[in-house]
Amino acid sequence: MFNNRVKIKALLAGDTIGQEVTVMGWVRTFRNNQFIALNDGSTNNNLQIVVELGQLDDATLKRITTGASLRVTGEVVASVGKGQTVEVKAKQLDILGDSDAEKYPLQPKRHSPEFLREIAHLRFRTNTFGAIFRVRHSLAFAVHKFFNEQGFVYLHTPIITSSDAEGAGEMFRVTTLPATNPPLNDDGSVNFKEDFFGKSTNLTVSGQLEGELGAMAFSEIYTFGPTFRAENSNTTRHLAEFWMIEPEMAFYDLEDNMDLAEKFIKYIIQYAMDHNREDLEFLAQRLVEEEKQLPQDKRSELGLIEKLEFVLNNGFERITYTEAIDILLNSPAYKKKKFQYEVKWGIDMQSEHERYLVEKHFKKPVIVTNYPKDIKSFYMRQNDDGKTVAAMDILAPGIGEIVGGSQREERLELLEQRMREMHVPVEEMSWYLDTRRFGTVPHAGFGLGFERIVLFVTGMTNIRDVIAFARTPKNCEF
Amino acid sequence: MFNNRVKIKALLAGDTIGQEVTVMGWVRTFRNNQFIALNDGSTNNNLQIVVELGQLDDATLKRITTGASLRVTGEVVASVGKGQTVEVKAKQLDILGDSDAEKYPLQPKRHSPEFLREIAHLRFRTNTFGAIFRVRHSLAFAVHKFFNEQGFVYLHTPIITSSDAEGAGEMFRVTTLPATNPPLNDDGSVNFKEDFFGKSTNLTVSGQLEGELGAMAFSEIYTFGPTFRAENSNTTRHLAEFWMIEPEMAFYDLEDNMDLAEKFIKYIIQYAMDHNREDLEFLAQRLVEEEKQLPQDKRSELGLIEKLEFVLNNGFERITYTEAIDILLNSPAYKKKKFQYEVKWGIDMQSEHERYLVEKHFKKPVIVTNYPKDIKSFYMRQNDDGKTVAAMDILAPGIGEIVGGSQREERLELLEQRMREMHVPVEEMSWYLDTRRFGTVPHAGFGLGFERIVLFVTGMTNIRDVIAFARTPKNCEF
Numbered sequence: 001m002f003n004n005r006v007k008i009k010a011l012l013a014g015d016t017i018g019q020e021v022t023v024m025g026w027v028r029t030f031r032n033n034q035f036i037a038l039n040d041g042s043t044n045n046n047l048q049i050v051v052e053l054g055q056l057d058d059a060t061l062k063r064i065t066t067g068a069s070l071r072v073t074g075e076v077v078a079s080v081g082k083g084q085t086v087e088v089k090a091k092q093l094d095i096l097g098d099s100d101a102e103k104y105p106l107q108p109k110r111h112s113p114e115f116l117r118e119i120a121h122l123r124f125r126t127n128t129f130g131a132i133f134r135v136r137h138s139l140a141f142a143v144h145k146f147f148n149e150q151g152f153v154y155l156h157t158p159i160i161t162s163s164d165a166e167g168a169g170e171m172f173r174v175t176t177l178p179a180t181n182p183p184l185n186d187d188g189s190v191n192f193k194e195d196f197f198g199k200s201t202n203l204t205v206s207g208q209l210e211g212e213l214g215a216m217a218f219s220e221i222y223t224f225g226p227t228f229r230a231e232n233s234n235t236t237r238h239l240a241e242f243w244m245i246e247p248e249m250a251f252y253d254l255e256d257n258m259d260l261a262e263k264f265i266k267y268i269i270q271y272a273m274d275h276n277r278e279d280l281e282f283l284a285q286r287l288v289e290e291e292k293q294l295p296q297d298k299r300s301e302l303g304l305i306e307k308l309e310f311v312l313n314n315g316f317e318r319i320t321y322t323e324a325i326d327i328l329l330n331s332p333a334y335k336k337k338k339f340q341y342e343v344k345w346g347i348d349m350q351s352e353h354e355r356y357l358v359e360k361h362f363k364k365p366v367i368v369t370n371y372p373k374d375i376k377s378f379y380m381r382q383n384d385d386g387k388t389v390a391a392m393d394i395l396a397p398g399i400g401e402i403v404g405g406s407q408r409e410e411r412l413e414l415l416e417q418r419m420r421e422m423h424v425p426v427e428e429m430s431w432y433l434d435t436r437r438f439g440t441v442p443h444a445g446f447g448l449g450f451e452r453i454v455l456f457v458t459g460m461t462n463i464r465d466v467i468a469f470a471r472t473p474k475n476c477e478f
Numbered sequence: 479m480f481n482n483r484v485k486i487k488a489l490l491a492g493d494t495i496g497q498e499v500t501v502m503g504w505v506r507t508f509r510n511n512q513f514i515a516l517n518d519g520s521t522n523n524n525l526q527i528v529v530e531l532g533q534l535d536d537a538t539l540k541r542i543t544t545g546a547s548l549r550v551t552g553e554v555v556a557s558v559g560k561g562q563t564v565e566v567k568a569k570q571l572d573i574l575g576d577s578d579a580e581k582y583p584l585q586p587k588r589h590s591p592e593f594l595r596e597i598a599h600l601r602f603r604t605n606t607f608g609a610i611f612r613v614r615h616s617l618a619f620a621v622h623k624f625f626n627e628q629g630f631v632y633l634h635t636p637i638i639t640s641s642d643a644e645g646a647g648e649m650f651r652v653t654t655l656p657a658t659n660p661p662l663n664d665d666g667s668v669n670f671k672e673d674f675f676g677k678s679t680n681l682t683v684s685g686q687l688e689g690e691l692g693a694m695a696f697s698e699i700y701t702f703g704p705t706f707r708a709e710n711s712n713t714t715r716h717l718a719e720f721w722m723i724e725p726e727m728a729f730y731d732l733e734d735n736m737d738l739a740e741k742f743i744k745y746i747i748q749y750a751m752d753h754n755r756e757d758l759e760f761l762a763q764r765l766v767e768e769e770k771q772l773p774q775d776k777r778s779e780l781g782l783i784e785k786l787e788f789v790l791n792n793g794f795e796r797i798t799y800t801e802a803i804d805i806l807l808n809s810p811a812y813k814k815k816k817f818q819y820e821v822k823w824g825i826d827m828q829s830e831h832e833r834y835l836v837e838k839h840f841k842k843p844v845i846v847t848n849y850p851k852d853i854k855s856f857y858m859r860q861n862d863d864g865k866t867v868a869a870m871d872i873l874a875p876g877i878g879e880i881v882g883g884s885q886r887e888e889r890l891e892l893l894e895q896r897m898r899e900m901h902v903p904v905e906e907m908s909w910y911l912d913t914r915r916f917g918t919v920p921h922a923g924f925g926l927g928f929e930r931i932v933l934f935v936t937g938m939t940n941i942r943d944v945i946a947f948a949r950t951p952k953n954c955e956f
Contacts, residue, residue, distance in 0.1 A: 002731040002920055007629060007697070024729045025697075026917045040728075041696035042629055069917035071729075097888070097918035104916050121688075121909045122916070124695030133696070137631045144622045151485060151520055153615045158947045159637070159704045160650075160681075160719050162954045172638075172674065174650045174681065176708045179660060179668040190657040196650065196708055196718065197954035203638075203652065210599075210947060210956060217602030218519035218611070219485070219503070226637045226703065230654045230674055240674065241638050250518075251502045251549075253480040410575070431599045431956055438582050438600070439504045439547035440575035442480055469636045469688060476640045476675035478688060478909055 005071075009042035016076040017086060023047060024071045024096070026125065029108045030064045035081070036090075038070060044127050044282055048079060048087035056093065066108055067099030067125070113465050120469055121478055128286055131279035132466055135272055136454050142271035143224055143245055143450075146264055152247060153218040156225065157207030162199050163428070170230040171202035172240075203228035208445060209379075209432050211248035212408065215443055216435045222247040224450070232473050236462045237400065239451060241471040248445035254381075254390040254407040257444035258367050261394060261403050262316050265365075265453070269308055272457055280305060280457075287459040300398075301363075304459040307397070316365040316394065324368050327361055328353055348375045354395045365402075366395045378422045380406040382414055392446070399456050405446025412436040483549075487520035494554040495564060501525060502549045502574070504603065507586045508542045513559070514568075516548060522605050522760055526557060526565035534571065544586055545577030545603070591943050598947055599956055606764055609757035610944055613750055614932050620749035621702055621723055621928075624742055630725060631696040634703065635685030640677050641906070648708040649680035650718075681706040686923060687857075687910050689726035690886065693921055694913045700725040702928070710951050714940045715878065717929060719949040726923035732859075732868040732885040735922035736845050739872060739881050740794050743843075743931070747786055750935055758783060758935075765937040778876075779841075782937040785875070794843040794872065802846050805839055806831055826853045832873045843880075844873045856900045858884040860892055870924070877934050883924025890914040 005024045006016075025040030025047070034053060037046035049072050051061075064070070071094045079087040105119050106126065116123040123129040147154065160174050176196040177183065183191040192200045207223040214221035227244045247260065272280065284304035291299040302310060319327070328334055328343045333356055341350040349368075358366050370388040373380070380389035394403035409415040415436055419426050426433070454466040464470040469478045483502045484494075503518030503525070512531060515524035527550050529539075542548070549572045557565040583597050584604065594601040601607040625632065638652050654674040655661065661669040670678045685701040692699035701724045708718065725738065750758065762782035769777040780788060797805070806812055806821045811834055819828040827846075836844050848866040851858070858867035872881035887893040893914055897904050904911070932944040942948040947956045 001733050001737075003727070003729050003734040005729055009629070024919070026695075041631070067916045069919045096920070097914075097916075099916040121691040121912060122695075124692055130695065133631060133633070133692075137626075137633075140632050140634075141622055141626045144619055148615075148619045151487070153519075153611060154618050155611070155615075155946055156618075156704070156721055158719060158949060158954075158956070160706075160949050160954060163956070170654075172652050172654060173657070174652055175657075176648075176650060177657070179651070179653075179655070179670075179678075180662070180666070182657060184658070188658070192657075196951060197949070198952035199954065200657075201954050213599040213956070214602055214611075214946070217504075217600075217608065226634070228638075241636060243634055249481070251481050251483055255479050256481040259479075434599060436575075438545045438575075438577040441502070441547045442574070468633055468692070471636060471638050471675070473674060474676040476636075476638060476677065476679050478636070478641070478691070 005040075007042040008038065008040045008045070008047045011047060011076065011088075012043065012045055012084075012086065017078055019076050020073065020091070021076055021088065022071065022073045023049075023088060025069070027064055027066055027068045027070060027099070029066065033061050036064060036070070038072065039125075039130075041124070041130060044130050044278060045084075048081065048084050049074070049090050049093075050087050051090050051093065055090070060093075060095065063095050063098055065099050065101040065104070067104040067106060069096040069099075070094065071096055113462060117464055117470070127282060129465075131276075131282045132454070132458050132460065133468070134279050135276050135283070135458055136466060138272045138275050139268050139454060139457060140224075140450070142268040145271070146267045147222045147247065150220065152220040152222045153214065155207075155211060155214040155218075155221045155223055157204070157210040157223045157246075159204050159226065160197070160201050161204045162197065162201050163209065164202060169205050171205060172228050172230045174201045174203060205229060206244070206447060207246050208248065208447065211246050211445060212432070212435055212443065215248040215250045215445070216439070216441070219250045220247070234473055236464075237452070239463055239467060239470055239472060242463075242467065243450040244447050245450055246445060246447045248443065250441050250443045252407070252444040253442055254369060254392060254444060257405055257407060257446060258318065258369070258392055261392075261405065261446050261448075262367070265394070265403075265448075266312055268453065269457060270312055273305075273308060273312070280308070283458050283460075300459075307459075308457065311365060314364055316367050317362045318367045318369065320369050321371045321388065324349070324353075324357060324366075327357065331356060331361065333360070346372050346374070351400050354400045358395045358397045363397070365397070368393050368395065376406070378418045378424050379408050379415070381409045382418065390444075396452075396456050398461075399452050402452045402456065403446050403448045405444065407442065407444040410436060410440045410442055412440065483518075485520040486516065486518045486523070486525045489525060489554065490521065490523055490562075490564065495556055497554050498551065498569070499554055499566065500549065500551045501527075501566060503547070505542055505544055505546045505548060505577070507544060511539050514542060514548070514550075516550065517603075517608075519602070519608060522608050522756060523562075526559065526562050527552070527568050527571075528565050529568050529571065533568070538571075538573065541573050541576055543577050543579040543582070545582040545584060547574040547577075548572065549574055591940060595942055595948070605760060607943075609754075609760045610932070610936050610938065611946070612757050613754045613761070613936055614944060616750045616753050617746050617932060617935060618702075618928070620746040623749070624745045625700045625725065628698065630698040630700045631692065633685075633689060633692040633696075633699045633701055635682070635688040635701045635724075637682050637704065638675070638679050639682045640675065640679050641687065642680060647683050649683060650706050650708045652679045652681055683707060684722070684925060685724050686726065686925065689724050689923060690910070690913055690921065693726040693728045693923070694917070694919070697728045698725070712951055714942075715930070715933075717941055717945060717948055717950060720941075720945065721928040722925050723928055724923060724925045726921065728919050728921045730885070730922040731920055732847060732870060732922060735883055735885060735924060736796065736847070736870055739870070739883060739924050739926075740845070743872070743881075743926075744790055746931065747935060748790055751783075751786060751790070758786070761936050761938075778937075785937075786935065789843060792842055794845050795840045796845045796847065798847050799849045799866065802827070802831075802835055802844075805835065809834060809839065811838070824850050824852070829878050832878045836873045836875045841875070843875070846871050846873065854884070856896045856902050857886050857893070859887045860896065868922075874930075874934050876939075877930050880930045880934065881924050881926045883922065885920065885922040888914060888918045888920055890918065
């Protein structure tokens with residue numbers, strides 16, 4: 001057994017003065033040949049290790065460099081220094097692994113996010129990324145905890161799919177055929193019968209359709225898994241591979257759907273506030289520092305913690321798409337021709353429109369409902385007006401769309417008709433339509449892009465900084 | 479708002495007699511034009527709805543068929559019938575969706591698992607698959623709960639990877655290049671610079687290497703995500719797409735690793751026993767029924783519940799690979815030439831060998847350690863004997879290998895040497911080697927195939943029956 005250590009988070013939180021403990025971790029700084037700041041990733045807070053002058057030989061002292069790994073046994077004592085209440089007086093110190101100070105890319109100073117993206121395999125060791133990924137962990141756990149408490153069944157919908165009906169975006173092809181000279185049919189097309197699955201297959205863009213199958217048996221299910229878009233979008237908000245949460249609920253209408261989504265988002269934010277306060281305070285301070293470079297009017301009006309508290313304590317605004325367009329048309333921004341894109345009923349709102357609504361007009365999350373049917377998917381429930389569908393998008397300040405959902409069309413005839421209009425292959429989707437043939441019920445669901453909510457909660461601005469190893473066009477490192 | 483229902487599980491569990499409630503669900507059976515068995519997926523237990531004779535017209539009565547969906551409001555009353563303590567006396571009954579009895583594939587009788595695999599989109603509505611997927615949910619939740627309680631960080635390692643060094647098996651290629659006439663280099667090879675990521679990419683076979691990067695910052699991380707094998711294995715234990723859990727821990731040696739794995743497996747089984755007792759009892763009974771067709775000596779010695787209790791209450795046997803080979807060589811089975819495959823030191827044990835060890839010799843889960851280095855991966859820590867590595871596999875009765883893990887080689891020189899011997903590209907893997915260059919520490923980890931543990935806990939025998947939509951060679955439906 002090697003693992004007899006106490007985690008630094010537990011040590012700092014507990015009443016441990018006078019105990020002899022063993023700790024292990026990595027050196028963040030070493031001052032005056034006496035004071036080691038040791039971090040083990042359990043918290044951003046370092047443990048101060050105190051080495052007595054003369055206790056270690058010079059050769060050992062030289063090896064205590066930033067990034068080196070140590071095992072230290074010693075007594076926990078009250079600290080007289082600033083910044084910590086306890087420290088460990090080293091009795092035994094072993095260097096587990098060296099770190100050549102000349103070569104180690106991380107130094108105890110601020111590194112740019114761009115530089116750290118290049119060394120994503122090491123950036124977890126910084127305060128910022130330590131905090132981000134502990135918050136991400138807590139948000140992910142809170143997702144599972146929320147749905148488990150509500151009695152939802154976690155369904156693992158398939159990643160590889162032969163269906164391309166979801167229509168959510170461009171897809172990656174999955175194949176075991178040779179890249180050159182694949183087997184061909186007589187007409188010169190590729191003979192996918194020879195491919196692994198005997199047909200052409202892709203990476204999923206959504207688990208919704210399969211999720212609906214589960215909801216028609218368990219009433220309430222959710223998915224939480226990776227999804228893919230083969231779109232050449234090099235933005236701060238898009239990834240080719242990202243994680244999505246998709247609950248799907250029988251016996252829900254659009255209002256039930258909105259209520260659940262709002263409750264869910266508040267629950268996971270509250271969980272992070274309760275369990276990652278120190279990380280969030282660190283990230284709040286980071287945001288303040290970062291925004292110092294910006295002119296006053298570009299800075300966030302609220303600090304990170306205040307923003308999250310505001311979301312927790314206020315209802316999301318709920319407006320129809322038609323109302324949203326009216327607000328835009330009557331806005332000073334529109335009258336001063338500040339919008340780049342056209343505003344009129346029927347448009348797919350652009351980021352500038354969504355941001356105006358949430359950041360300027362309402363200054364809070366907004367749920368927009370009942371979008372024009374022509375800009376939405378075939379499976380959304382048609383409203384009686386013949387023009388709109390029972391869709392809902394949740395827009396968040398600084399992020400834009402964070403949730404997209406709808407009540408689903410449960411009426412077989414209307415669904416089939418809409419599929420034909422939108423050229424969705426009705427026969428291939430017979431399994432999906434069976435849910436409407438046999439015991440159909442009103443039902444609804446939504447998708448939440450997990451990285452978008454991590455962005456929102458951490459105050460980061462580039463989505464590549466909140467996923468461990470980002471996959472974007474021309475970029476698939478590690 | 480539509481969703482004003484009480485879930486049947488809550489109704490049956492609570493003290494609800496005398497209350498007026500609304501329930502919604504699907505009809506399982508309808509007897510004597512009076513007694514509806516209604517199921518909403520929250521539990522395998524149906525709620526009995528009682529309709530008074532003459533209360534509904536004939537046209538409505540005819541529509542109450544297996545699979546139809548209903549909304550019922552009425553009073554909860556004590557039941558005089560067998561099999562339930564309470565029932566609902568219908569005051570208002572609405573048919574939400576019809577189910578044509580002539581066409582609905584599920585009838586209130588036993589269907590074969592093979593038939594149900596063909597209609598995997600409907601099989602969730604059966605008692606067996608309802609129970610399986612509720613147990614699967616609980617096991618998944620328990621995975622997250624266990625690691626969260628232990629302070630592990632949940633890391634989403636990438637699904638699309640440009641690395642093929644994991645060496646765990648054949649890979650699927652991920653591409654956006656056209657299937658015919660892809661862009662070529664001058665030498666006739668495919669020009670992957672034109673592919674989405676600017677290089678050739680695959681679906682991951684393991685998140686371990688990226689997991690190690692996380693462990694070198696957070697000390698303890700875990701992954702839980704889909705993994706892929708493009709292997710043409712049409713067996714009852716293999717899937718092309720499956721979910722895997724991979725914890726990775728700094729400051730752990732092999733013994734710490736075994737301790738964690740055993741504690742983890744017991745924790746998630748205990749969780750299912752505590753939260754899914756009814757589902758497990760149903761599955762136990764199913765197993766008894768299924769095994770009635772088998773000769774006595776092929777039936778399970780223990781019932782499902784007893785088997786799980788046995789695992790919970792007994793330590794896993796721990797033996798070295800060398801001891802395992804000795805046991806096999808000295809076994810009656812070997813002496814009677816009952817093994818199909820050769821037994822000698824150095825072999826990669828076959829299923830028949832593993833099953834002999836766990837099912838005949840020890841009759842409990844077995845952890846086999848210190849395998850010959852030549853049959854294991856490059857990253858496993860080399861033992862001082864020069865022949866073996868600090869690997870560990872956990873073998874379970876009826877399943878075989880359920881966990882594969884090891885202490886990792888933390889010594890840079892030995893690791894590089896082994897990579898060269900095994901033709902792993904050292905330069906491409908420089909990011910991985912950085913963990914050994916900068917603050918390397920003893921560390922370990924393991925992988926657990928999630929569907930394997932679901933098989934073990936549910937007593938099912940075909941892995942296609944414990945994943946929602948199985949992906950296997952020539953099969954990618956739904």
